[in-house]
Amino acid sequence: MPHPLQNRVTPFGDIVAVPDRGTMMGNRGGCLHDDARQLRRRRWASRRWICCRLSFKGWHREVMAPGRYTELFFLDEATAFAAGHRPCAECRRADYNAFQEAWRRAALPAEAKADAMDLLLHGERLGAKAEIESPRGLPDGAMVARGETAYLVKEGRLQRWSFQGYGAARDESGPLRLLTAPAMVKVIAAGYAPGVHVSCE
Secondary structure, three states: OOOOOEEEEOOOOOEEEOOOOOOEEEEOOOOOEOOOOOEOOOOOOOOOOEEEOOOOOOOOOOOOOOOOOOOEEEOOHHHHHHHOOEEOOOOOHHHHHHHHHHHHHOOOOOOOOHHHHHHHHHHHHHOOOOEEOOOOOOOOOOEEEEOOEEEEEEOOEEEEEEOOEEEEOOOOOOOEEEOOOHHHHHHHHOOOOOOOOOOOO
8 A cells, every 4th residue: 555645734734644635635836845756845835825626627637746736635624724725716716705705804904815815824824823712702613722732613612633534622721722824713703614524513
């Protein structure tokens, strides 16, 4: 059995090698791998981090082909958002338009255009993660972390994230960090509902 490629993305934005592919694909603006399909040191090629459908118009791609953009995979859209990826304007045009409308309603300090949104989001990706006391008040679909464990917020409660799906949170204590970028949280609160894996209860 072949070893899995290093192209699965965690809610922390890390790119790792696991067998589970997830339900969505995306990229970070270009090629991050070498001809042997191994990741190079850099983890993005541009500020254009997007989240795509797994299939579109019957197109077929060789994953991590030499010189082509590096395909990345996510459990679901909520995971992609936490990792800093927004909807693709080509294969997910309706979702991209809905994201733009929610961005406008959120009154963020950047135009609802790809370049301006990506510039703001990239700054937030690279910034420090804010600590919060409780998930209450966060919209469904936002993600937080306690230590090295990521959680999805649903109805003020936490669902523990894994590459296979979500499960009940353990009885843990300690500070939480907000993984989903503040701008993304505002977009979700303004009405954009990111897709969530079917395992979420």
